[in-house]
Amino acid sequence: MELPAKYDPALTEDKWYAYWLENKFFHSEPDEREPYTIVIPPPNVTGILHMGHVLNNTLNDVLVRKARMDGKNACWVPGTDHASIATENKVVQKLASEGIRKEDLTREQFLQHAWEWKEKHGGIILSQLRKLGASCDWDRTKFTMDPDLSEAVINTFVYFYNKGYIYRGVRMVNWDPVGLTAVSDEEVIHKDTVSKFYHLRYFISDGNGNPTDKYIIIATTRPETIMADAAICINPEDERYHWLKGRKVLIPLINKEIPIIEDSYVAMDFGTGCLKVTPAHDVNDYEIGMRHNLPVLDIIDDHGRLNEKAQILVGEDRFDARKKIVKMLEEAGNLEKMEDYTSPIGYSERTNAVIEPRLSMQWFLKMEALAKDALESVESGKVKLIPDKYRNTYRHWMENVRDWCISRQLWWGQRIPAYYLPDGQVVVASNESEALAMAQKIDAALTASDLRQDEDVLDTWFSSWLWPISVFDTNKAGHPEAESNADLAYYYPTNDLVTGPDILFFWVARMIMAGNEFMNDVPFRNVYLTGIVRDKLGRKMSKTLGNSPDPLDLIDKYGADAVRLGMLLCSSAGNDILYDESQIEQGRNFNNKVWNAFRLVTGWNVDDSAAQPEASAVAVEWFDNKLSQVIETVEDHFSKFRISDALMAIYKLFWDDFCAWYLEAVKPAYGCGIDKATYESTISFFDSLLKMIHPIMPFITEELWQNMAERKPGETIMNQRYPQAKPYDAGLITAFEMACEAVAGVRNVRQSKNLSPREALEVKIKGDFPEVALPVVVKLANVTVGKADGDLSTAQRFMVRTVEMFIPMSGLINVEEEIAKLEADLAYQQKFLDSVRKKLSNERFVANAPEAVVAVERKKEADSLSKIESITASLNALKNSR
RNA sequence: GGGAGCAUAGCUCAGUUGGUUUAGAGCAUCUGCCUUACAAGCAGAGGGUCGGGGGUUCGACUCCCUCUGCUCCCACCA
Numbered sequence: 001m002e003l004p005a006k007y008d009p010a011l012t013e014d015k016w017y018a019y020w021l022e023n024k025f026f027h028s029e030p031d032e033r034e035p036y037t038i039v040i041p042p043p044n045v046t047g048i049l050h051m052g053h054v055l056n057n058t059l060n061d062v063l064v065r066k067a068r069m070d071g072k073n074a075c076w077v078p079g080t081d082h083a084s085i086a087t088e089n090k091v092v093q094k095l096a097s098e099g100i101r102k103e104d105l106t107r108e109q110f111l112q113h114a115w116e117w118k119e120k121h122g123g124i125i126l127s128q129l130r131k132l133g134a135s136c137d138w139d140r141t142k143f144t145m146d147p148d149l150s151e152a153v154i155n156t157f158v159y160f161y162n163k164g165y166i167y168r169g170v171r172m173v174n175w176d177p178v179g180l181t182a183v184s185d186e187e188v189i190h191k192d193t194v195s196k197f198y199h200l201r202y203f204i205s206d207g208n209g210n211p212t213d214k215y216i217i218i219a220t221t222r223p224e225t226i227m228a229d230a231a232i233c234i235n236p237e238d239e240r241y242h243w244l245k246g247r248k249v250l251i252p253l254i255n256k257e258i259p260i261i262e263d264s265y266v267a268m269d270f271g272t273g274c275l276k277v278t279p280a281h282d283v284n285d286y287e288i289g290m291r292h293n294l295p296v297l298d299i300i301d302d303h304g305r306l307n308e309k310a311q312i313l314v315g316e317d318r319f320d321a322r323k324k325i326v327k328m329l330e331e332a333g334n335l336e337k338m339e340d341y342t343s344p345i346g347y348s349e350r351t352n353a354v355i356e357p358r359l360s361m362q363w364f365l366k367m368e369a370l371a372k373d374a375l376e377s378v379e380s381g382k383v384k385l386i387p388d389k390y391r392n393t394y395r396h397w398m399e400n401v402r403d404w405c406i407s408r409q410l411w412w413g414q415r416i417p418a419y420y421l422p423d424g425q426v427v428v429a430s431n432e433s434e435a436l437a438m439a440q441k442i443d444a445a446l447t448a449s450d451l452r453q454d455e456d457v458l459d460t461w462f463s464s465w466l467w468p469i470s471v472f473d474t475n476k477a478g479h480p481e482a483e484s485n486a487d488l489a490y491y492y493p494t495n496d497l498v499t500g501p502d503i504l505f506f507w508v509a510r511m512i513m514a515g516n517e518f519m520n521d522v523p524f525r526n527v528y529l530t531g532i533v534r535d536k537l538g539r540k541m542s543k544t545l546g547n548s549p550d551p552l553d554l555i556d557k558y559g560a561d562a563v564r565l566g567m568l569l570c571s572s573a574g575n576d577i578l579y580d581e582s583q584i585e586q587g588r589n590f591n592n593k594v595w596n597a598f599r600l601v602t603g604w605n606v607d608d609s610a611a612q613p614e615a616s617a618v619a620v621e622w623f624d625n626k627l628s629q630v631i632e633t634v635e636d637h638f639s640k641f642r643i644s645d646a647l648m649a650i651y652k653l654f655w656d657d658f659c660a661w662y663l664e665a666v667k668p669a670y671g672c673g674i675d676k677a678t679y680e681s682t683i684s685f686f687d688s689l690l691k692m693i694h695p696i697m698p699f700i701t702e703e704l705w706q707n708m709a710e711r712k713p714g715e716t717i718m719n720q721r722y723p724q725a726k727p728y729d730a731g732l733i734t735a736f737e738m739a740c741e742a743v744a745g746v747r748n749v750r751q752s753k754n755l756s757p758r759e760a761l762e763v764k765i766k767g768d769f770p771e772v773a774l775p776v777v778v779k780l781a782n783v784t785v786g787k788a789d790g791d792l793s794t795a796q797r798f799m800v801r802t803v804e805m806f807i808p809m810s811g812l813i814n815v816e817e818e819i820a821k822l823e824a825d826l827a828y829q830q831k832f833l834d835s836v837r838k839k840l841s842n843e844r845f846v847a848n849a850p851e852a853v854v855a856v857e858r859k860k861e862a863d864s865l866s867k868i869e870s871i872t873a874s875l876n877a878l879k880n881s882r
Numbered sequence: 883g884g885g886a887g888c889a890u891a892g893c894u895c896a897g898u899u900g901g902u903u904u905a906g907a908g909c910a911u912c913u914g915c916c917u918u919a920c921a922a923g924c925a926g927a928g929g930g931u932c933g934g935g936g937g938u939u940c941g942a943c944u945c946c947c948u949c950u951g952c953u954c955c956c957a958c959c960a
Contacts, residue, residue, distance in 0.1 A: 197960090221960070267960085282960075392887090393956085575895080592920065593920065596920035599920080640898085844939095849941075856902045860902095
């Protein structure tokens with residue numbers, strides 16, 4: 001078969017993916033083999049593939065394919081996440097574009113739209129993963145809102161409620177005025193934001209609600225909330241303000257009288273030392289308010305607009321209101337001054353809206369006990385974080401965790417299974433009929449229509465924290481006492497989890513909690529935390545910057561194998577990835593290299609009568625050993641999750657050792673056939689190499705492996721055993737390396753003397769050069785070799801380690817140039833010798849350093865001496881010749 | 883404000899209990915080659931003293947201190 005000179009991935013990738021699917025090679029069922037399990041970090045159901053997914057899923061796939069080839073029963077469970085806030089937002093926007101407002105729909109109508117959207121756009125990302133070559137067990141695809149997974153979520157809620165871990169209460173929560181829901185502390189991103197610090201005059205009341213001419217100054221960043229002020233607070237130690245004790249001040253503009261209170265919370269050295277206390281709109285103020293029994297006046301509505309309780313600027317957005325009220329304050333003579341001020345402001349992770357601290361009734365999960373166990377799981381090493389540095393971060397979070405606000409004021413998600421009785425009492429049950437039964441125990445007269453289910457849904461992470469359990473067995477979540485089904489018993493705990501550090505707490509920590517709670521075991525053994533994919537300039541990939549390429553375009557252009565390799569090239573664990581298309585080009589080039597090596601080898605004609613040349617015999621022997629050496633290295637890298645190192649080791653083995661040296665050493669002369677022994681060894685090496693490359697570049701390796709020999713239907717490289725290392729002869733590897741260095745030395749001479757590679761040269765060797773490797777030198781350098789003898793003063797000289805090599809060069813050399821070169825060489829060696837001797841003459845070094853280290857220095861000294869001796873000899877000979 | 887981490891060739895990174903290396907790789911660069919697998923290639927070359935300073939040690943890129951710069955995480959000083 002004639003193969004084209006350039007590899008075209010488009011011709012192979014879809015074909016082999018279809019073949020893998022048809023044969024169900026990705027599908028796993030429990031059997032007697034050791035399982036290897038990974039659950040996918042479920043992407044948003046409406047998401048599309050971005051570079052972060054490519055990195056993450058390539059790593060996942062490499063691990064899964066490697067494990068599969070190691071003979072394990074590999075299972076990679078795919079699926080998607082319902083992502084309540086993000087998806088609901090998208091649906092709301094889509095409806096808005098059609099002129100439909102969410103407020104005009106019933107819950108049922110809205111959910112119908114949402115499900116339609118999900119059916120239409122959901123799972124696009126999963127089909128995109130197929131293009132990448134992901135070997136997921138698609139028969140096991142799950143969605144966090146599948147009926148059975150939802151049921152598990154509900155049961156989990158009921159379980160924790162009954163355990164006393166879930167409570168409902170009015171708390172200051174992070175309100176997202178765009179998403180119209182509370183979000184958890186973890187979903188708030190603090191960003192330093194430039195704003196103004198407004199210094200406002202509050203006039204002292206005369207006791208009848210009229211201002212006196214005295215005033216105090218308070219500093220605030222939020223003047224639009226003054227109408228909700230409940231008091232002005234000073235530090236009791238602050239002598240500047242002792243005269244204020246017991247007096248009252250008037251809120252500007254609305255002239256409402258509020259008391260002066262004292263609380264040591266107020267810092268005397270910050271602002272003016274006077275704090276306006278606004279319990280409804282600030283967490284600290286709320287706490288002060290509680291201590292001092294202050295009334296709570298909420299003047300901001302769901303959308304972040306001032307409500308009628310504000311009395312003024314009613315209906316205005318909080319930021320518009322701020323601008324306007326500043327002007328009003330200025331006109332009223334209440335604005336002392338304003339200055340620029342930078343302070344951290346909370347933003348919603350999902351909508352980027354400025355978070356409004358707001359009091360509301362929410363459901364919470366107590367975290368203390370769960371976090372304690374989850375911390376222990378990592379501290380004890382039951383779960384390993386890779387890289388290790390995340391342990392510190394993890395510990396810090398777990399030790400300072402606060403209760404998890406799990407309710408969301410949304411419709412898309414699992415509705416909280418709490419049912420209210422007409423009198424306000426609440427019952428929690430998995431479904432309506434159970435709830436009714438419970439309610440009837442309280443009041444036998446109640447009927448189903450008397451119960452009102454909580455309107456809120458649960459935080460998305462309240463379903464994804466069950467993922468490693470619920471994808472196998474939805475019954476176990478919420479029922480720790482239940483028997484596991486066969487799948488869960490076999491696949492749980494999973495082995496490795498590959499994900500980004502940004503969801504270490506959102507997701508990873510909580511999965512560990514759920515695992516400990518329901519399975520009494522952690523959900524995975526290793527967590528490999530990838531970096532964030534950034535552009536060349538170090539900027540995060542983002543839609544608005546337009547610096548994120550579409551992975552599918554890249555796959556079209558370069559092929560999935562190239563994209564995979566390109567991403568892996570620069571991905572050491574935990575470090576951010578600076579993405580550059582040139583890496584993917586490098587991946588494509590490697591594909592092409594493999595392709596062409598294959599063309600070369602399979603283009604050879606086997607000549608049964610030909611004897612194996614010496615050079616080939618040595619090369620075969622060497623490569624066999626080299627292969628084992630590199631396999632050992634690769635296995636070591638894999639065991640430490642050093643994927644890019646493993647990749648580079650394989651890359652160099654193939655490109656440098658196999659192509660540049662081995663194939664050149666065994667390549668038959670033009671028009672000649674190759675002997676059978678060499679050919680068979682070469683094919684066998686190629687076979688091993690393809691298997692080693694396969695987890696990284698699955699498509700091209702399958703294509704070539706299938707072409708390499710007659711394959712039976714249903715055979716695939718992905719189910720072959722990964723090559724195993726045998727004991728190897730390091731001496732032989734060194735001998736061959738010396739041959740390569742000798743060849744390079746000759747080539748160097750040719751280059752500097754402008755000698756054609758076709759012109760055979762003579763090499764004279766002085767020293768202990770490994771005999772076995774000589775045939776390789778002869779062939780690849782196009783030389784004859786012999787012992788050094790006669791007058792070599794005009795020969796070109798180079799060294800291979802401690803062996804001297806001469807290429808006689810009568811009349812061709814510039815004596816002065818050579819002398820200068822040798823003298824430079826000599827000076828360098830002399831300096832080196834001095835430094836070694838300085839060390840050796842240091843008694844304390846000789847006395848304290850381990851013997852092996854001293855021996856190395858002595859060897860350096862001896863080698864250096866012998867080099868100096870031979871350089872000097874050549875130098876003298878050269879000088880005598882002029 | 884608290885905590886963590888990083889700083890090694892032009893770029894991206896290795897350097898695994900301080901000593902088999904007067905520092906390694908890939909890419910990029912330069913030189914010469916369209917040599918009968920591959921110009922998405924081949925052959926060769928140059929390039930850093932390991933952010934600055936101090937210390938410990940017989941010996942430090944590797945440990946300690948400090949300064950500088952950057953990154954990330956956490957955080958209710960209005």
